[in-house]
Amino acid sequence: MNMSPGHWVRVVFLFLAVAVSLLSPAFSVAHAVLLESSPALKSSVSGPDVPLKLRFNVRIDAARSRLTLVDPEGTLQTLKIQGQDGPDTLSSAAKGLRPGTYRLRWQVLASDGHITRGEIPFTVVKS
Ligand SMILES: [Cu+2]
Incomplete structure (x- = not known):
């Protein structure tokens, strides 16, 4: 067998292409x-003040993330993100919640x- 250098370059490229395609699902998640x-x-949590904390699988950009609370009547309230305990978490607080079913949109x-x-649907019960 007589393989030219050009042939080996193509073999290496093919190998890299396969390697990248096998690795890419890990990047896409x-x-x-x-x-x-x-x-x-x-x-179910007791009100009226409910601390909120979300933890994700990767680090997130808190400044470009948003938390919105949907109250039992469907009214939207943007929550202030109070900070990050770690690079993969978001913290906030919802205050003065009456009993009922809420949804935290992130x-x-x-x-x-x-x-x-x-x-995240959750229910506030009387404390
Ligand atoms: Cu992604």
């Missing part, structure tokens, strides 16, 4: 996925530049 939250999904910018969003 680098956008933010909610791992845990407080309140937890569909949990939209976050992950370190890979992708925005993801979701909703």
Whole structure:
């Protein structure tokens, strides 16, 4: 077998292309996925003041992330993001909540530049 240098360059390129395509699913899941939250999904918490904490699988950009509370009547309230306990968390607080069912809408910018969003339904009960 007589393989020219040009042939080996193509072999190496093919190998790299396969390697990149095998690795890319790992990169494509680098956008933010909610791992845990407080309140937890569909949990009941006592009001009227409810601390909020969300933890994601990757570091997120708090300045470009948003938390919105939907109250039992469907009214939207933008919550101030109070900070990050860690680079993968968001903290806030909802104050003066009456008993009822709420939804915390989150939209976050992950370190890979992708925005993801979701909703955390929870119920406030009398304390
Ligand atoms: Cu992503």
